[in-house]
Amino acid sequence: MRIVLVGPPGAGKGTQAAYLxxxxxxxxxxxxxxxxxxxxxxxxxxxxAKAYMDAGDLVPDExxxxxxxxxxxQPDAVNGFLLDGFPRNVSQAEALDEMLRSEDMKLxxxxxxxxxxxxxxxxxxxxxxxxxxxxxxFHVTYSAPKREGVCDVCGGELYQRADDxxxxxxxxxxxxxxxxxxxxxxxxxxxxxxxxxxxGKVAEVTERxxxxxxxxxxxxxx
Numbered sequence: 001m002r003i004v005l006v007g008p009p010g011a012g013k014g015t016q017a018a019y020l021x022x023x024x025x026x027x028x029x030x031x032x033x034x035x036x037x038x039x040x041x042x043x044x045x046x047x048x049a050k051a052y053m054d055a056g057d058l059v060p061d062e063x064x065x066x067x068x069x070x071x072x073x074q075p076d077a078v079n080g081f082l083l084d085g086f087p088r089n090v091s092q093a094e095a096l097d098e099m100l101r102s103e104d105m106k107l108x109x110x111x112x113x114x115x116x117x118x119x120x121x122x123x124x125x126x127x128x129x130x131x132x133x134x135x136x137x138f139h140v141t142y143s144a145p146k147r148e149g150v151c152d153v154c155g156g157e158l159y160q161r162a163d164d165x166x167x168x169x170x171x172x173x174x175x176x177x178x179x180x181x182x183x184x185x186x187x188x189x190x191x192x193x194x195x196x197x198x199x200g201k202v203a204e205v206t207e208r209x210x211x212x213x214x215x216x217x218x219x220x221x222x
């Protein structure tokens with residue numbers, strides 16, 4: 001099965017991608033992992049990406065597309081994949097379609113994780129990270145520390161990352177609405193979009209997604 005996962009920041013795409021990829025026995029391909037892998041391995045595409053990133057510029061679509069194409073051609077992706085963070089705009093979606101057509105393949109579904117904007121802001125702006133160990137993560141509403149501002153694990157100071165401020169989150173949402181959200185309409189025209197609510201517990205969202213995805217035995221699920 002070949003799936004594209006979309007949704008606003010804070011929708012839980014990374015978490016759901018990992019669970020869905022495991023359940024479907026297909027690789028989870030994220031743009032973040034692609035960039036890190038290519039840069040650390042010193043590939044030509046990685047060097048190009050690093051040059052743009054070091055200069056503070058956006059990595060051009062053709063570099064991102066090249067990385068994705070290379071990853072999707074690897075043996076573990078022959079029977080399917082789950083794309084997370086790619087395509088990020090309509091031109092990338094068109095390039096992905098062209099790539100798949102050239103290999104006589106097609107997408108099976110575009111899974112749209114739907115979350116109200118206020119919930120996105122609440123999820124991200126409420127995060128607090130331990131200064132001693134960034135793997136110690138709390139949330140002022142959903143997983144509050146026993147003592148405000150103090151890590152339960154090591155006693156370190158908890159802080160809000162600049163990227164998690166409400167202003168930054170709303171700016172990220174604006175970028176999502178402008179650049180990425182249009183791909184939903186692009187794929188709706190191909191009758192590929194499956195929209196589910198990303199509210200609730202992680203396992204509940206995963207189950208919802210699995211039930212909604214098309215299945216060759218049961219046909220397209222609603």
